[in-house]
Every structure is written in C-alpha cells, then in structure tokens.
Amino acid sequence: MANRVFVVGVGMTKFEKPGSREWDYPDMAREAGTKALEDAGIDYAAIEQAYVGYVYGESTSGQRAVYELGLTGIPIVNVNNNCSTGSTALYLAAQAVKSGQADCALALGFEKMQKGSLGSTFDDREQPMMRHLLALAELQEFAMPPAPYMFGAAGKEHMERYGTTAEQFAKIGVKNHKHSMNNPYAQFQDPYTLDEVLDSKRIYGPLTKLQCSPTSDGSGAAVLASEAFVDKHGLAGQAVEIVGQAMVTDLASTFADRSAISLVGADMTRTAAAKVYEQAGITAEDVDVIELHDCFSANELLTYEALGLCPEGDGGKLVDNDETTYGGRWVVNPSGGLISKGHPLGATGLAQCSELTWQLRGTADKRQVDGARVALQHNIGLGGAVVITAYKPAER
Template sequence: MTDVLIAGVGMVPFVKPSIAEPYDVMAVNAAKAALKDAGLRYNDIQQAYVGYVYGDSTAGQLALYQVGMTGIPIINVNNNCSTGSTALYMARQAIEHGIADCVLVLGFEQMKAGAIGEQFTDRPSPFREFDNLCKELVDVDLPLALRYFGGAGREHMQRYGTKLETFAKIRAKASRHAVHNPLALMRKEVTTEQVMEDPVLWPGVMTRMMACPPTCGAAAAILVSEKFARKHGINSKVKILAQAMVTDLPSTFGEKSMIKLVGFDMSQKAAQQVYEAAGIGPDDIDLCELHDCFAQNELLTYEALDLCPIGGAEKFVNDGDNTYGGKFVTNPSGGLLSKGHPLGATGLAQCYEITHQLRGSAEQRQVPNAKLALQHNLGLGGACVVTLYGSN
C-alpha cells in the first residue's frame, strides 16, 4: 500500500449547453491542463479512467487520443452524478495497490438544456424502484430530480420545522462564494430575499434558484504514488487520506422516506467509513465540497456527513457554520448551485477546488490554514463517494 498524491489538476469553465464546445474539446483542454499542472507528459500516464454519463461507449478514447496514443488502458466509467468520483475511486485503488504509479482521471459532460430525463425507454429503468416509491410518497407531477430532492426537502420541513428561507440562505451563501471563482457559471451575488422571490418550482418547497442548472464542462486530476513523485521530482502537498464508496442499502426503500430515497444513508455510511479509516472526526475538517444539486440536498448532507446533528441543519445554517468564519466552509467553489452540474465532471471539479485549497492557491476564496478537506459526490441509482484529502 502506498500513499496516493494529487500531482496535478485541470478544469475548464463550466458553461451553458447553448455555448459549450464539443465534449472532446473540453476534455482535451482539461487533461492538458492537469498534465501541465503536474509537470508531466502524456507518455508518463500508465492508465486513464474517464467518466461521463451521456455519450456513446469509448468517448474517453476519442478525447484522450487527441492528447496522445500510447496504448494505455482507458476505462470508461458511468455512475450517474457520482461518475467523476467513481473514476477517482478506481484510480486511487490502482495506485494504492501498486497496479500503476501514474493515473489520469478525466470527467466531462456535454449536457442538453432542460431537466434530466431517461434516455432508454424501451427497457427496464434503473430508477424503477425509486420511481415507484417516489410516486407513493410525493403527490406532484414534476421532473424526476425535482420530485426526488424537493420531496426530501419537504420531508425535512415537515419533520423538523425547517423553513423554506433556510434553503434560500444556502443558495445565497453559494453565490457569495462563487463571486470569487472564475470557473463558475453564475458569479452574481444574490440575497436570501432574491432567492425567495425567484419563480416557484414547487409551492412552499422550492424556487428556481434552489436548483442547479445543467451545464457542460470537464475536469481532470493526475494521481501518482510516492515512489513516482520522488523519481520525477513532483512536490505534491495534497494526498488522499481515505476514501469510501457506498451503494444503496435496504433502508433506501424500506423506510419509505424521501430523505432515505435520495441517498442519506449512503452518504452517512461512506462518511463514517472515511472518518474511521483516517482516525479523525468531522470537527477536524476545515472545508467540504459536497453535492448540492439542490439547496435541499446540501442541507440534508450537512447532517449525513455529521457536520451537525440530525435535525440541526437549520440552526447550523442560521449560525453561519457553513461558511467563512464558521465551523466549516462548505462549497468554497460555489458548488453545483453556482457552477452547474455537468454530471461526469462534477466530482473532479470538486477535486480541483480541494486541491487548490490545500495547496493554498485558491486566492480570494482561500479557506485560512486549510489542512483537511472532505469531498462528497452523490449519484442516484445509486452510489456515493466520500473522499478525505490532506496537505503535507
């Protein structure tokens, strides 16, 4: 077993589908940026894991062949919204177990505008059991993702008295962070009041600004072993300290809870495994990039990651413990609510942000004295990957 170091990261700005370059162009630019950041050539790469959700098989090959054709294994990965972190998980295992010493992880997505929908309607849906329970628990006709996460947010409101304004505060916080992120799509600061006054998607449950938009983009990371870093003179400050991937549990369907259906128990179990493996507690974390596809899910994730007690997320938000000057800085990048959500790229965009935070190179959004950072990437269907990073 060897430590896994982040030698380089790269990312392109996330943009609206209407103005995005083709996926292979975005992917090439992100991969080349990561290589440049690491001071390596493509010939140094021994394996590549490439994540995307919407695309034909071997799209990873098309992208990377434009960087180099060296005959290395290229593994294409699809795990819904956790695709980028799943690719990272596989690459980390390859390094940690001595299968490879230098691995490229690349994620990209060329999205379409509008709500996400199923692509194959002539065969059983992987969301079949999710949809059946959602129809039983949620009595509205709305797009799939909005029903899931809006329904989970509504359940939290009903169970703990959480106010709609609390979700608006989370969205406003995201905008304040994104002001300083040149790679985010939405960089205009908005107030809690403006979020509340935005067009309503679900009365009493969600306004439009509480949902992240579909965007297109790409991000990449290069992972290396300690031996490889020494040989090539790579002075990496950032390493992966612990990582866990968890899929759905019986409680996902058995407890008839929308909060459980959208992955709360996956997130909770993955976080517990990471804390135990690293020998730390949540109070040791300095910052967290978490999966805020909706403001509602950000609030639920505070509790799943044990950043606050279950039922205590509203107080956590009101006390300012989710931002600079509080207990944890959550989504210093602005999160998905500000960057948008190009599915395959999201997990690696989180890795990009965390790497710069732990290097101390995040400029105006720098979290002071950042030493430990947590990453949470969730995909319905389902899979959750939680990763702990540390700086030397």
C-alpha cells in the same frame, strides 16, 4: 500493504451553459487534461491508466477524449455512475495506484449536455430510477421532472419532521451564489438576496430555481500518483494525499425506511462518511473545507447531517448560524457548488477534487479558506452511489 495515493495535478474548464460555446467533448477533455498534466509537470507518456467519466455519450467516448492528450495504448476505462461519475473515475484511478497496478493514473470527466431538465435516453426499458420513484410516489404525490421532485420531497419531509424553514434552504442558495463570485470557473457569478432566491420560480416543495443546479458543459481532470512517483519527480511540495475514500451504493434502509430523505441517499452518505473518517483517523470536527453535492439546496442541508457536521434535524441551525461559510466552523462549497458553479455530470466530482487541491495548496485566490489542512469531498448519484474522499497536504 496498500500504497499511499496522491493528487499531483488538477485542471478544469470553465463550466458553461449548454450551447453557449462552440466546443465538443474532445475540446473540453483536452483543455482539462492538459491543465492537469501541466500542473503535475509531467508528460502524458507517464500516465499508465486512465478512467474517463461521462453520463451522456456513445460508448468509447472516453478513448476519443483521452486521445486528445496522446496515443500510447494504455488501458482507458469508460465510467458512468450518474451524478457521481467524476468521483467514481477518481475512485477507480485511486484504486489502481493504491493496489500497485499503476504508479500514475489519470481521472478525467466531461459532459456535453442538452438544455433543460435531465431526461432519459432509452425509453424501451425500465429506467434505473424507477424503483426509487415508485417508492417515493407512495409517500408524496408524484411530480415532474424527477430530480427536483425527489430532492424537493426530501426537503419537505425535513420541514415536516424538524421544522426546517423555506428560508433556511434558500439561505444555502444565497451562500453558494455568493461564493461563486470569486470563482472564474463558475457558470454563474452573480450574487442574489434572500428575497430574490425565495421569489424565483417555484420548482417543487421548498425549492426555487435559484436553489437548483443547472445543466452545464465542462470537464475536469486529476493526475494521481504513488509515493514513489512523487519522490522520483519531486512533487511533494504540491501533492495532496487521499487519506480516506469510500464508495457506497444503496442500502436496504434506502427503501425500508419509507423516507424521502433515505431515498435520496442520506444513508449512503452517512455510511461512506463513517468509513472515510475511520480510514483517515479524523472526525467531522477536524475538517476545514468541504465540497459537497448541492444539486439542490435541500441536499446540501441533508448532507450536513449525514456527514456528521451536526445532529439529525439541526441542519437549519448550521445555516442560521453561518457555520458553513467564511468565518464559520466549515467553509462548504467555496467554489459555489453545483448550484452556482454548474453541474456537468461527468466533470463534477473532478471539479470538486480540483477545488480542494487548490485549497490545501493555499492557491485558491479569493476563495482561499484560511489555514485549510483537511478537506472533504462528497459526490452523489441517485440510483445510486456516493463517493466521499478526504484529503490532506502531503507530508513535507
């Protein structure tokens, strides 16, 4: 029988513009990891395994990062899964606890990024996104840089199919920038009007600069534990249970659909969400607060539909009816999301976990969602993988 898995400690750094702060990835990892351990009230010696995520860095950077917390000889696994790297580390740590291989595991993610749009590191071999890009180029004229091209193309397709408007996408940017005003960890904390979002630099399709996530430096961490560990250390009062979790990679439909929306992962999200809802015994209607992967505003709207918050094609209606902010049916990205909180690739999934843990504990300060009892996390990386996790407070 699988063990129950609980988040007992979380921590993160403030997300920063690359180069704006004098620190390196070991400093980031030490700060986030120490906060998570202190939050759990345990010493590093209690950690039996660690899974460390980063996208840009040399091999065994995970060991170097965790060595800031201690040197105990435990297994440390380096994880790289594009933008879903942090939640992949979380998934692996949860698997270790669920299977009984560890009673206490650490998931940690960090990123030290270059300024500007994402680029490739190795140019003497095929890029992992090449198949996706070639498939998309058959549907819409190719543009650079690749990431906003792909998500912008999906947004254009949604507009053509369902009549979604540029204003509806822009309203997501307005919402997330407004949410980030109350998040001290966010890279940006300034609000913008709808006109300011619409009038900012055009990137591709409906996307403008204020609807795109920035490159960021930062780190996040989570301590995961078994029920026996929670009981032994008296952590039930702060523990948050992972009640459902699934990772899904690209499906045949990703390419067979000949759709930009499928190429950016909508089917992966839909499939993973169905698995998680079944595991957790919930539906989308039971969820109170969501942290989802708004690398671009277009993806947030597409994800509303893939998660089952509304029928396909109705994402724009959710936006217009303010159903995804405070006072609506769900609060989506109370942290400000990737658009405003920032997106250090390896840390994003663990920052989402931190935010939702605080929300379910009722300790999210001015961002607190009243009465939050069920939380959902969505983290996607093209090429591709999506990880979705459902959380509830531990039974008391």
